[in-house]
Amino acid sequence: MTTLHTVNKSPFSHSELESCLEICRDGDAILLIENGVFAAKAGNVWHQRLAETITKGIPVYALKNDLIARGLPAEQCEPIQLVDYAGFVELTCHHERTQSWY
């Protein structure tokens, strides 16, 4: 019974991602959208934390369009995986429920 967590705010000015990480568990997934994608930029503290989250068995995705729209380099996000809108829909289908942290 897994949950998709969407986070749409920058972790540098809001605590949504922090709360989400506290509640996330094995098998769940996190998808960064809108300003949430700032966490996916390599070299910042949140990117590092998310990389650790991934090693714990919680995959993290970021919406490619939001990333590119904001001028973030899409090729430097690893291990965070990029998805397009179709991928977003697919993720919602792969999980029983969605919790949006906004």
Place this chain on the structure above:
Amino acid sequence: MSKKILFISRHAPYGSSLARDALDALLASAAYDQSLALLLMDDGVMQLLAGQNADLIDQKNFASVLPVLELYDVEQIYVHSESLLKRGIEKNELIDLPLTLLNSNEVADLISSQQQILSF
């Protein structure tokens, strides 16, 4: 066809309409005979503080609406204990309602057991 629905309310009252919207949606859902629960976390725990006096800001008192939930068959009101701790709120400062305190791990369990989540 009754569904297990969890309402997650994560914002403080009065500053925005989200907390009120959560309550309205919850009461509306109660009319449809669903299995309902409410979880308050993050700033949402501020909704439970006793001694609110919203008259001073020309708003309706939140704390006086919450007890209505019992009459509407809302099975459980859950509160994230770490959110209280972070904000320096003790259980005795909350309104006198049957509340179930859950830690982060128990909140994760709760979410996993739901068919539907509505976030406010």
